[in-house]
Amino acid sequence: xxxxxxxxxxxxAVVMIATGLPAWVALTGVTLAFAAFGVxxxxxxxxxxxxxxxxxxxLLENDLLQALxxxxxxxxxxxxxxxxxxxxxxGARALEPTRRxxxxxxxxxxxxxxxxxxxxxxxxxxxxxIVQPRLESAGLPAERNVALVCMSATLGVVIPPSLVLxxxxxxxxxxxxxxxxxASLSARILNTQDVFHGAxxxxxxxxxxxxxxxxxxxxxxxxxEASVRVRDVATAALAAGAIAAxxxxxxxxxxxxxxxxxxxxxxxxxYGFATRSLPAAALREIVDExxxxxxxxxxxxxxxxxxxxxxxxxxxxxxxxxxxxxxxLGPGASLAAYLAMLAACALVLDAFEMIFVxxxxxxxxxxxxVDDAMWVAVLTLLVLQASFLLPPFGYAVxxxxxxxxxxxxxxxxxLALVPYxxxxxxxxxxxxxxxxxxxxxxxxxAPAASEEEQTxxxxxxxxxxxxx
Amino acid sequence: MRLxxxxxxxxxxxxxxLVLPLSLLLFLQWPLRDLVQAHSREAxxxxxxxxxxxxxxAITAATRxxxxxxxxxxxxxxxxxxxxxxxxxxxxLVLAPWAALLIFAGAVPAWQSIAxxxxxxxxxxxxxxxxxAAxxxxxxxxxxxxxxxxxxxAEG
Numbered sequence: 001x002x003x004x005x006x007x008x009x010x011x012x013a014v015v016m017i018a019t020g021l022p023a024w025v026a027l028t029g030v031t032l033a034f035a036a037f038g039v040x041x042x043x044x045x046x047x048x049x050x051x052x053x054x055x056x057x058x059l060l061e062n063d064l065l066q067a068l069x070x071x072x073x074x075x076x077x078x079x080x081x082x083x084x085x086x087x088x089x090x091g092a093r094a095l096e097p098t099r100r101x102x103x104x105x106x107x108x109x110x111x112x113x114x115x116x117x118x119x120x121x122x123x124x125x126x127x128x129x130i131v132q133p134r135l136e137s138a139g140l141p142a143e144r145n146v147a148l149v150c151m152s153a154t155l156g157v158v159i160p161p162s163l164v165l166x167x168x169x170x171x172x173x174x175x176x177x178x179x180x181x182x183a184s185l186s187a188r189i190l191n192t193q194d195v196f197h198g199a200x201x202x203x204x205x206x207x208x209x210x211x212x213x214x215x216x217x218x219x220x221x222x223x224x225e226a227s228v229r230v231r232d233v234a235t236a237a238l239a240a241g242a243i244a245a246x247x248x249x250x251x252x253x254x255x256x257x258x259x260x261x262x263x264x265x266x267x268x269x270x271y272g273f274a275t276r277s278l279p280a281a282a283l284r285e286i287v288d289e290x291x292x293x294x295x296x297x298x299x300x301x302x303x304x305x306x307x308x309x310x311x312x313x314x315x316x317x318x319x320x321x322x323x324x325x326x327x328x329l330g331p332g333a334s335l336a337a338y339l340a341m342l343a344a345c346a347l348v349l350d351a352f353e354m355i356f357v358x359x360x361x362x363x364x365x366x367x368x369x370v371d372d373a374m375w376v377a378v379l380t381l382l383v384l385q386a387s388f389l390l391p392p393f394g395y396a397v398x399x400x401x402x403x404x405x406x407x408x409x410x411x412x413x414x415l416a417l418v419p420y421x422x423x424x425x426x427x428x429x430x431x432x433x434x435x436x437x438x439x440x441x442x443x444x445x446a447p448a449a450s451e452e453e454q455t456x457x458x459x460x461x462x463x464x465x466x467x468x
Numbered sequence: 469m470r471l472x473x474x475x476x477x478x479x480x481x482x483x484x485x486l487v488l489p490l491s492l493l494l495f496l497q498w499p500l501r502d503l504v505q506a507h508s509r510e511a512x513x514x515x516x517x518x519x520x521x522x523x524x525x526a527i528t529a530a531t532r533x534x535x536x537x538x539x540x541x542x543x544x545x546x547x548x549x550x551x552x553x554x555x556x557x558x559x560x561l562v563l564a565p566w567a568a569l570l571i572f573a574g575a576v577p578a579w580q581s582i583a584x585x586x587x588x589x590x591x592x593x594x595x596x597x598x599x600x601a602a603x604x605x606x607x608x609x610x611x612x613x614x615x616x617x618x619x620x621x622a623e624g
Contacts, residue, residue: 019554020543022536024527029562053573056603060520061596063512066494069487069522255498262494269488288529291484291522295530296537298523302606306566352537393539 001043005316005361008034008307012357013349017393023353024296027303035310044313055305063258064170064192065301069294070261071163075122076289077268078113081277083239085130087112090236092134093228099220102138106131106152107214111207112243114156120164120351120388122293123153124399132405142406144218147416150396151210154388157351158203158381160196160251161260163297164351168384169195171359172377179367182321190373196251198374198438199381202431206385209423217419242267297352304356311361321365334369335376338362339383346387351395354384375435382428389417389424473616476528476609483525490518513593520602528609531617559614567611571604578604 008030016026039046059065078084091105098104106127114123127149135145157164169192176190246264249255255263272278278286311317324334345358359380370376388396391414401408431437493515501508530536543551581597588596 016539017542020538020540020546020551021554021558022531022538024536025558025562028566029558032562032566049569050573052570053577053603056570056574056606057600060523060599060602060606061516063516065523066490066515066519069519069526070491070494073487073491258494259498262491263498265491266495269491287484287487288481288533290487291480291526291529292533292535293530294487294523295526295528296535299527299530299536302527395537398540 001041002315002319004034004038004043004314005311005319008311008316009345009357009361012307013345022296022299024299024303027300027307027353027357031303031307031310034314038310038314048309048313051309052306055309056302059298059301059305062170064166065298067161067166067258067261068163068297069290070258070265072122072293072297073265073286073290074261074268075126076286076293077265077272077278079122079126079129080282080286081268081272082275083235083268083271084109084113084126086232087236087239088130088134090228090233098215100215100218102131102135103140103148103214103218104211106135106148107155107207107211110152110155111159112240114153115159115162115165115247120153120157120396121399123156124149124396124403127152128400128403136405140218141416142404142408143412143416146400146404146408146413147420148214148218149400150389150394150417151213151420153400154385154396155207155210157385157388158199158206160199160203160247161257164355164384165195165199165381166192166257167352167355168359168377168381169193171355172363172373172380175360175363176367176373178317178364179373182318182364183368185368187371187373190377192257193253194374195377195381196253197440198378200251200439201437202378202382202427205430205437206382206424206427209426210420213419213423217416300352300356304353304360307357308360317361317364320361321368324365324369329369331370334366335379338366338376339379342380342383343386346383347390347393349387351384351387354387372435374438374440375431378431378438379428382424382431386421386424386428389421391417469616469620472612473620476612476616477532479609480525480529480532483522484529486518486522490515490522493518509591510593513588513591513595516588517595517598517602520599521605524602524606525609527606528613531610531613556618559617563610563614564618567607567614570607571611574600574604574607 011030011034012023012026015021015030016023019026021029035049038044039049088105088109091108092101095101095104095108109131110123110127113126114120131152132145132149135148136142140148156162159165169190172195173189173191176187179185180187180189243264246255246260250257250260269278269283272283324337329337341362342354342358345354349358363376363380367373367376388394391397392410397413397417401413493511497508497511497515500506500511546554578597578600581600584597585594586597586600587594
């Protein structure tokens with residue numbers, strides 16, 4: 001009966017694909033069905049399900065999750081304001097000597113804006129609107145065009161402080177706390193800031209590898225970018241500097257992610273008003289869009305917390321940990337099994353579903369076997385980033401194909417994505433082979449608030465245990 | 469039913485603006501903490517309340533805007549009539565019971581919290597009861613939208 005949690009996971013994938021129902025509805029429906037089964041068969045008491053309220057209130061009072069609507073707001077504002085367009089034109093002009101100025105500028109735009117916009121969907125929407133028509137007019141084949149948009153949109157995932165990184169950091173902190181309790185480990189609990197630091201070098205490597213893949217796989221583009229005004233160059237330089245300062249401030253621990261996202265949102269609204277590019281009607285649409293996109297992400301969180309509650313009521317988490325322990329696998333084999341399972345799930349689930357559903361189930365078990373929590377977190381991040389990009393279900397692929405002005409065949413797109421997936425595999429291999437690549441300074445110098453966050457999380461974990 | 473639908477729409481339309489003061493409060497938290505060295509916790513608690521109310525309505529807003537993440541690769545071949553039926557059935561069998569469970573589990577603690585005007589545990593600032601109430605609001609909106617979708621679904 002303990003294996004029921006794995007059947008739940010399989011059932012979610014089947015229901016989602018077969019019915020096209022929203023992921024949160026599929027998660028909730030499958031969980032309700034299994035919960036009813038568990039109660040009827042006497043596996044657990046119905047009162048366990050009332051812990052759902054405590055879990056939802058926990059989400060509503062989570063400081064870190066406040067970043068969610070702020071990142072979404074930034075993403076929607078960036079999509080609407082002419083700032084990204086200016087940056088792309090200036091970047092394409094500056095990179096023209098490489099004869100691949102526009103494709104490289106598209107990647108650059110992804111690096112700058114994707115971590116800020118938080119959602120891969122928002123990044124795809126922005127890049128499709130700004131970049132795709134220009135690459136099309138420069139003669140880039142449609143498949144390569146869409147592949148480039150996908151890669152650019154997902155680059156932000158591994159660059160701190162992307163929304164995926166924040167949520168993964170939180171999930172890994174919970175997983176590490178659980179693993180420490182289960183195996184009586186005395187290691188310092190991993191926090192979000194550690195994951196930010198750990199992601200810096202692999203993120204930089206991935207940007208470089210993607211740029212190289214673009215240079216090698218993209219034919220030289222035709223057509224010069226129209227000349228840019230001095231004012232545009234100044235705006236682009238100022239914007240790029242401000243974004244780099246915000247991202248760097250968070251990544252290096254000088255700023256909290258939530259405050260940086262709020263500062264970015266306020267700055268963009270002020271910019272919109274100052275340049276008269278944000279009329280009242282547009283602002284109404286922006287807050288409307290922000291509400292519904294935030295709802296889409298938060299619904300997944302709420303559904304996932306119900307899913308993991310029932311999974312734990314079945315005892316699947318403890319069963320998996322015991323299974324791994326009895327299998328006699330060493331740390332290396334445990335990690336390989338964990339990454340293989342993540343990669344298999346990534347074929348049908350997107351990064352948010354993985355963070356909320358799969359990571360809480362699998363990560364605690366592997367963290368009882370592998371000491372280096374930051375290494376596991378960064379490898380998880382890289383697999384999640386790949387999950388956005390794997391055809392046919394990768395979220396970025398689905399979004400970019402759906403928004404593409406020209407129909408793109410799956411086979412052609414898969415071939416165009418090969419250089420980028422190869423670049424990702426190289427970075428994964430490098431991180432696997434050389435754990436010392438990760439920047440670990442923060443592991444010993446964590447900010448005070450993060451320690452508070454840890455203690456609070458530890459208390460919550462203990463409360464959760466008592467509820468059971 | 470139209471009245472219920474309009475009511476849900478009105479709540480979402482009002483709540484959507486909260487993201488602006490939420491951004492402002494969380495931005496101000498930074499200078500309040502580092503420069504003024506006062507009131508940053510009050511700003512954080514107020515932002516927490518706004519966040520809770522915002523996301524409580526956000527899930528239903530996403531349902532109304534059809535913004536929820538879904539895998540459409542195979543399901544796009546299902547006839548629209550059947551997809552509508554599937555949506556109606558899940559509204560009745562999944563979303564309504566789930567929301568009812570959340571209301572059942574959360575209504576009494578929320579009511580007690582409101583009656584006591586419960587404050588934030590760490591700062592003792594007032595308003596924590598609004599976060600508990602937001603959880604019930606979230607469930608009520610999901611339930612109301614499920615009823616609307618089951619009885620008179622919007623045309624796709």
